Amino acid sequence: MPKIAYVNGRYLPHRDAAVHVEDRGYQFADGVYEVCEVARGYIIDMTPHLDRLDRSLSELKIGWPMSRSSLQTVMREVISRNGVVNGLVYLQVTRGVAPRDHVFPAAHTRPSLVITAKKSSPQAATKRAETGIKVITVPENRWERVDIKSVGLLPNVLARQKAKEAGAQEAWFVDPDGTVKEGAATNVWIVTKDGRLKTRPAESGILKGITRATVMRVAEKLGLEVEERGFTVDEAKSAREAFITAATTLVMPVVEIDGQPVANGHPGSVALSLRRAFFDVAEKIAA
Secondary structure (H helix, E strand, C coil): CCCEEEECCEEEEHHHCCCCCCEHHHHHCCEEEEEEEEECCEEECHHHHHHHHHHHHHHHCCCCCCCHHHHHHHHHHHHHHCCCCCEEEEEEEECCECCCCCCCCCCCCCCEEEEEEEECCHHHHHHHHHHCEEEEEEECCCCCCCCCCECCCHHHHHHHHHHHHCCCCEEEEECCCCEEEEECCCEEEEECCCCCEEECCCCCCCCCCHHHHHHHHHHHHCCCCEEECCCEHHHHHCCCEEEEEECCCEEEEEEEECCEECCCCCCCHHHHHHHHHHHHHCCEEEC
16 A cells, blocks of 8 residues: 655645745744554544644644644545554644744745654564663753644654663653753653652753643553652662653663663563553543
């Protein structure tokens, strides 16, 4: 089955999908994006993902490219045309095409919309969760508005590349005082010695993860206490468990930080139990 992308009103073969050279997403990273997991033929947590898209667009004063209901229809069509039962669907909205100028273009400029979908293997993800991942830490060097899911991800790209070169799978941004903020593409959690879950508050300084919020509900269902409080790298290294959350990873155990094993260096029972119970709690809308 050939890959199909949606670009500004047209369904195109992936190899032919393109945006204008003066699209502001290309010129200025003047746009936002969202990504939803597709699992077992359902779009996971679509409502809160689109709510966050609405907030990101509002913060940047970018209009919706179409109505919310129409966007959902296009998402389903892209998923269907790509035969995705398990995978991811990506949405990117930019301020549109206009002559290059730092200030906003004319008010009638139409936002650009690109939607793509790709398959993934649940078995491969489960196998990775059974072994866990390694992370490194890097100094925080991003702009302050990381609460907006902007396409301006160069610091995240460099951090992920550094992680790859170190044999790790994720990088955690760390404040000057040693407090962990979030991963390059994930939210960060630890499990304390007494079994409490800790994750940094999402009012500012990090992206308010949709999967993060669902995991909080999963934790409540499992009778686990969640404390929204910052923690240091040293606390994470000495924790009972550590894990990350995102639509692309769900709940993924962390077994090593900067070359130092977390606990016994194996995935912990809390993270794995959260992962197993995730789909019982998450919103599921037929794709």
